[in-house]
Amino acid sequence: MRTIEDFTRPLEYLNPFTQSLASIVRDWAEKEVIPYRRQFDEDWEEHSLIYPSGRKLMAELGLQRLLFPEDLGGMGFGESDYAFSNMYILGEEMSRADSGMAVALGVGLWPLMSISLKPHINRRLLEEFAPMYCDSDEVIGGALCMTEPQGGSDIENVEFLKGSTIQTTAVRDGDEWVINGHKLWPSNTGGIADLMGVVCTTNPGSRDPDDVALIFVPGDAAGVTQSGPYEKAGMAADKNGDIWYENVRVPLWYRAHDPGKDALFFLDLISIGNGITLSFTTGVMMNVYERLTEFVNRKRYHGKLLKENDAVAGVLADYAATLEALRILGYQAARMLDRSDLYGERWSPQMMAKMRSYRYFTMDRCLEVTGKVMNLMEAFGSDRDWDIEKHWRDIKMNQLWLGGKQLCQIEAARWFFDCETL
Ligand SMILES: Cc1cc2nc3c(=O)[nH]c(=O)nc-3n(C[C@H](O)[C@H](O)[C@H](O)COP(=O)(O)OP(=O)(O)OC[C@H]3O[C@@H](n4cnc5c(N)ncnc54)[C@H](O)[C@@H]3O)c2cc1C
Known part of the structure; x- marks a missing residue:
């Protein structure tokens, strides 16, 4: 077997x-x-x-x-x-x-x-x-706080908008930063954030990369308020919520790097986030394969195991071929993140575009074949005992974060086709 x-x-x-x-x-x-x-x-x-x-x-x-x-x-x-x-x-x-x-x-x-x-x-x-x-x-609840109420995609669209829409501010006061703002949705918030990397601007509206700052803020710092967790479709282990910063003070040296560098290494985090999302996707697909194998080896139609039916073979083949190919793609993406000497810096426009292309391509393929598995399993696809519906609800979320699918497409088209106004 x-x-x-x-x-x-x-x-x-x-x-x-x-x-x-x-x-x-x-x-x-x-x-x-x-x-x-x-x-x-x-x-x-x-x-x-x-x-x-x-x-x-x-x-x-x-x-x-x-x-x-x-x-x-x-x-x-x-x-x-x-x-x-x-x-x-x-x-x-x-x-x-x-x-x-x-x-x-x-x-x-x-x-x-x-x-x-x-x-x-x-x-x-x-x-x-x-x-x-x-x-x-x-x-330790570590959180990367980017998304704000006015929209997450804009903040992550650093190459085009250059941080100009960030509204969380960091103002220097002596040897401290004073932070004010409001973030939404970061993983490991909803009341449990112990240490946050907060994406701020030192000059609201500016398009100068020097004004983008990534500053560490302890969850228990005075002036930090966290909401409780949101109730969402799946991924219950990942708590998300609102965080408000009201005159929060941290030492100047809690800024990750010098002006200009933070903007670059914020891009690095986005590139890594897109690449590593592939591992979450192929991991889920491994378990769907296991449960599907169990199902088609147990269920019989007209005296034959379900997997011995010609029409079913097409679904099984599509699933296996997709998992095999996406997994190779995912590991290759990870290898590219490791080998900037061969593929370019992780924060370079080409690596950003490539990681974004891999992520949306992977998510589309995964959701397509997982949906077919649910059709094949019919009512059992929705039955909690079989876990497929859980994975299906969870995995959809991989497509929604980091600017969703659309920002992935925008950045891929921008780089591969030299678009100037996207
Ligand atoms: C499970 C989960 C975990 C998350 N974890 C984190 C985290 O760790 N840290 C964090 O900061 N955030 C996190 N998020 C938030 C997530 O990154 C944002 O939701 C995402 O970036 C999209 O932002 P938004 O929801 O504000 O939508 P918006 O950016 O407001 O987008 C709304 C719509 O506008 C479209 N759109 C946006 N820009 C353009 C454009 N230029 N052209 C055309 N259409 C456009 C979008 O595609 C979308 O359809 C998480 C979200 C989820 C669901």
Whole structure:
């Protein structure tokens, strides 16, 4: 009998250490997530089941130490030449169990990627935040706060709008920044944000990249208010909410980098976010394959197993071929994020456009074949016992964040066709 192990993973990229981490994540998923995940939807507000599962992986097994240098108690992924190809497999394994869990735990590290990855390491800030992530018994709610009430796509459309629509302000006062503004939707908010990377402007309306600032703000800083979590279609493990900043003061050196650099490395985070979303998608597809295999090997029509029917074979083939191809694409995207010497800097217009193209292409294909699987399973496709409807609700969200599908298309068309007014 074939299994998910028969789909191709580019083994030449995955070092033995990461493969052993991936098997730890697989084991955690089997014991701590899969048996409970159907109850996660009802746990969206309390996280009484979700939180202990996350704590096991991130704090007890130590995955939240991933990006920090080894001499600060971390695992040193930030300086690795294989950081993204190795993170891809971890994202896939978590998502196979629950993509909301993968998003929440992965995004916990996302703001840190502005200061922990080659070539833009900020050692002083890593030293500041290492005890929080490396010595804690609790999951640290890390959040990257970009989206604002007037629209998230505009803020992320940095290449065209150059940060001119950002309304959260950072004003220098002596040796502190004073931050005012309102963000919506960041993962790991809804009351649980411990450390936020906040995208601000130092000069509202300006198109000068020097005025875009990425500033770290502790969740418990005076003047920070968080709403409770939103109730959404799926991904209950990922809490999202409103955050208000009212005269919040942080030291000047909590800015990730110098003027000009923050705008670039904000683009880097967007590029990485698009690339790593592919791992959440192919991880879900792995588990849909497993459940589908079980279904077509059990269900019979006219005395024959469902999978032995000619018409069904087309759906099965489309599913398998799509998963095989998307997975190769996803790992290649991760490898491209690792190899800026070959493919260009992660924040370059071509890499932004390519990562955005891969993400919307992957999401369209995934939703298309997963929808066909639901049709094939008919009523069982909607039955919670089979998990397909859960994955289908969850995975749709991968298409909605980071400026949604439309910004992906705009940036892809802009770069590949030299559009000037998009
Ligand atoms: C599960 C989840 C997790 C999230 N996590 C985070 C997070 O960690 N951090 C964070 O900051 N945000 C996060 N978000 C928010 C998300 O990034 C935004 O919702 C997204 O960027 C879109 O912004 P918006 O909802 O404000 O829609 P808008 O940007 O207002 O878009 C509304 C509509 O206008 C269209 N549109 C926008 N610009 C153009 C244009 N130039 N031309 C044509 N059409 C256009 C869009 O395609 C869309 O149809 C998350 C959202 C979800 C659902």
